[in-house]
Amino acid sequence: GAGVSQSPSNKVTEKGKDVELRCDPISGHTALYWYRQSLGQGLEFLIYFQGNSAPDKSGLPSDRFSAERTGGSVSTLTIQRTQQEDSAVYLCASSSYTWERGYTFGSGTRLTVV
Amino acid sequence: SQQGEEDPQALSIQEGENATMNCSYKTSINNLQWYRQNSGRGLVHLILIRSNEREKHSGRLRVTLDTSKKSSSLLITASRAADTASYFCATFTSGTYKYIFGTGTRLKVLA
Secondary structure: OOOOEEEOOEEEEOOOOOEEEEEEOOOOOOEEEEEEEOOOOOEEEEEEEEOOOOOEOOOOOOOOEEEEEHHHOOEEEEEOOOOHHHOEEEEEEEEOOOHHHOOEEOOOEEEEEO | OOOOEEEOOEEEEEOOOOEEEEEEOOOOOOEEEEEEEOOOOOEEEEEEEEOOOOEEEEOOEEEEEEOOOOEEEEEEOOOOHHHOEEEEEEEEOOOOOOEEEOOOEEEEEEO
């Protein structure tokens, strides 16, 4: 597609429920990233996918968080047994090897855990 | 983890004035980028500066990089109300394959 698409744009869930967040990157972009941004804060790196290589999961805050990227395209970030501290905007970005253009970000999913 | 820290955290100026934001980082980098974020959602890439470059321009934007001080600055000249946003620096270190973002500067341009 023309841009990075994320869904849903907003998600309200009850504490303890599982949620799935979806990211559809730009076609042809080999790298895909997930970041988390809490209210008024900077971006916190979560996970990075590059082609068929093993993902860099070093930023995932706990084992309740997992992500997969199917067929080198769409990615799903799953949060199990959500907690109130998981409330944040989850941003997905994709990029090619041409760093000059930087990342292309989606509009994010605002997750609220009540 | 935060690699970069922007200074100031918030800045309020009048339309037409220049806005300067600074970013300091901790480890050696390959390149540094600046992004703008409107309304707390998706970020837009503004400019990239490589570690062997000292200054770069793009329209009303001027970015400098001082690797000896591990710092960068973003200057927006002749600011407009539409420049109101948060601005983030992001650093890339060889071997990490990812950008680490700073804490951001919230800029407000008053009409």
